[in-house]
Amino acid sequence: xxxxxxxxxxxxxxxxxxEKLTSVTPEMHLRNxxxxxxxxxxxxxxxxxxxxxxxIFEDGIVNTVGEILEKLETK
Amino acid sequence: MNIFLKDIDNDxxxxxxxxxxxxxxxxxxxxxxxSADYYNVFKQIILSLLIDEEIILLDSDFTESELINLTxxxxxxxxxxxxxxxxxxxxxxxxxxxxxxxxSSKNWxxxxxxxxxxxxxxxxxxxxxxIARFVKVSERNEKSIWGFAYNPTHMAGIQVFFQALxxxxxxxxxxxxxxxDIYTEIKNNGITHISATPTFYRLLxxxxxxxxxxxxxxxxxxxxxxxxFKQLNQVFPNAKVTNVYASTEAGTLFASQNDIFSxxxxxxxxxxxxxxxxxxxxxxxxxxxxxxDEWYNTxxxxxxxxxxPLKFRFVNRKSEMINVGGYKVNPLEVEEAILTLTGINNVRxxxxxxxxxxxIICCEVVANSNQIxxxxxxxxxxxKIQEFKIPRIIRFVDELSTTRTGxxxxx
Numbered sequence: 001x002x003x004x005x006x007x008x009x010x011x012x013x014x015x016x017x018x019e020k021l022t023s024v025t026p027e028m029h030l031r032n033x034x035x036x037x038x039x040x041x042x043x044x045x046x047x048x049x050x051x052x053x054x055x056i057f058e059d060g061i062v063n064t065v066g067e068i069l070e071k072l073e074t075k
Numbered sequence: 076m077n078i079f080l081k082d083i084d085n086d087x088x089x090x091x092x093x094x095x096x097x098x099x100x101x102x103x104x105x106x107x108x109x110s111a112d113y114y115n116v117f118k119q120i121i122l123s124l125l126i127d128e129e130i131i132l133l134d135s136d137f138t139e140s141e142l143i144n145l146t147x148x149x150x151x152x153x154x155x156x157x158x159x160x161x162x163x164x165x166x167x168x169x170x171x172x173x174x175x176x177x178x179s180s181k182n183w184x185x186x187x188x189x190x191x192x193x194x195x196x197x198x199x200x201x202x203x204x205x206i207a208r209f210v211k212v213s214e215r216n217e218k219s220i221w222g223f224a225y226n227p228t229h230m231a232g233i234q235v236f237f238q239a240l241x242x243x244x245x246x247x248x249x250x251x252x253x254x255x256d257i258y259t260e261i262k263n264n265g266i267t268h269i270s271a272t273p274t275f276y277r278l279l280x281x282x283x284x285x286x287x288x289x290x291x292x293x294x295x296x297x298x299x300x301x302x303x304f305k306q307l308n309q310v311f312p313n314a315k316v317t318n319v320y321a322s323t324e325a326g327t328l329f330a331s332q333n334d335i336f337s338x339x340x341x342x343x344x345x346x347x348x349x350x351x352x353x354x355x356x357x358x359x360x361x362x363x364x365x366x367x368d369e370w371y372n373t374x375x376x377x378x379x380x381x382x383x384p385l386k387f388r389f390v391n392r393k394s395e396m397i398n399v400g401g402y403k404v405n406p407l408e409v410e411e412a413i414l415t416l417t418g419i420n421n422v423r424x425x426x427x428x429x430x431x432x433x434x435i436i437c438c439e440v441v442a443n444s445n446q447i448x449x450x451x452x453x454x455x456x457x458x459k460i461q462e463f464k465i466p467r468i469i470r471f472v473d474e475l476s477t478t479r480t481g482x483x484x485x486x
Contacts, residue, residue: 061280
């Protein structure tokens with residue numbers, strides 16, 4: 001699942017002509033480490049929803065890669 | 076220390092004394108204002124008021140082609156001019172500045188650009204009276220400390236700026252900062268007032284700390300949902316939460332504690348309702364290049380709760396404008412920009428609801444070359460339109476979906 005999330009995140013980054021990631025770890029912060037802004041987070045949630053049918057931001061903002069994985073695993 | 080502006084993103088900590096010295100020492104004025112540094116924008120607005128000249132606000136992220144479309148050029152140095160000696164402000168202190176500001180400005184106007192319904196952004200100008208209409212200057216407001224959470228070149232930001240400025244308050248920038256920094260700024264500066272879009276608040280929540288200094292929270296633009304409202308009350312236990320209805324054309328018109336808006340008696344004759352759509356009288360509007368009728372149709376559909384006194388609730392917007400985190404995007408403008416790219420036969424821009432931004436921009440594209448990819452379209456658009464207008468999801472289709480009447484479907 002981590003691989004798939006990496007792929008989705010890289011699509012978002014590539015679309016913004018930002019630098020791609022080589023790997024992700026659960027403790028990575030979406031804004032501070034990966035550099036997502038609110039537009040990127042909005043796109044990320046749509047792309048994850050298309051893949052897993054879960055809106056990761058439905059209950060408020062998530063901050064780290066680990067929190068996303070948690071949401072997807074508990075569903 | 077008497078702070079005028081703190082902006083950690085631009086490394087600015089400006090006192091009122093510094094501002095006054097800086098204004099006194101400025102000898103050149105340019106009516107075009109385009110800067111990512113909030114201080115430059117605010118100083119230029121104040122200077123324009125003191126010398127009674129027009130100011131034209133441009134978003135700092137406008138692309139070159141947007142600037143040329145809007146103003147006819149993209150380099151404004153030729154508009155630099157010396158401030159006449161007789162007009163030079165020569166301020167002695169903050170009190171004199173505030174006095175001059177509230178008594179100034181016969182010719183002054185402030186011009187902004189807003190998404191027009193035709194696809195081309197339109198120019199809207201306001202005079203001092205229409206900008207200051209909703210500013211409340213009072214002793215009670217003297218000690219307010221504002222968290223500044225809007226773009227400074229948009230109407231909402233301008234209104235917050237004037238509320239803070241005319242009361243001599245401190246302005247602390249929050250817009251565009253990380254969540255952690257936003258909370259640090261609220262705490263360290265004892266911010267009392269915040270006005271922002273629902274998206275701004277949504278990105279702050281949930282949070283496990285409380286900030287008792289905040290007395291007032293204002294939100295406008297999109298609708299606030301119940302969950303955000305509850306989480307806000309937990310983080311800001313002493314804050315009164317208010318919704319406002321505002322537009323670039325008319326500024327703030329109504330405020331409410333919940334989703335029912337009431338009209339102040341003095342405005343009742345300036346509000347009209349036709350077929351459940353809200354019309355406002357032209358005397359409440361800023362001036363635009365196009366002539367407007369006596370009544371301006373806001374495109375907002377409302378539901379009347381009581382007739383006397385007039386109370387109503389907003390149901391939806393009839394217009395096709397898409398609200399992306401508080402920014403209005405005109406799908407026609409985006410479609411026009413995409414159609415200028417080579418290899419695109421047709422395009423339809425539409426919105427999709429989104430838990431982060433309220434709505435996001437999507438599009439369907441009919442391409443005539445398989446060289447064209449989602450990322451190539453997006454990269455090309457970066458030089459044509461502002462980032463928030465660029466579609467986040469692009470689908471390639473053989474033909475566009477249309478409605479039965481042959482119109483392109485938006486939703």
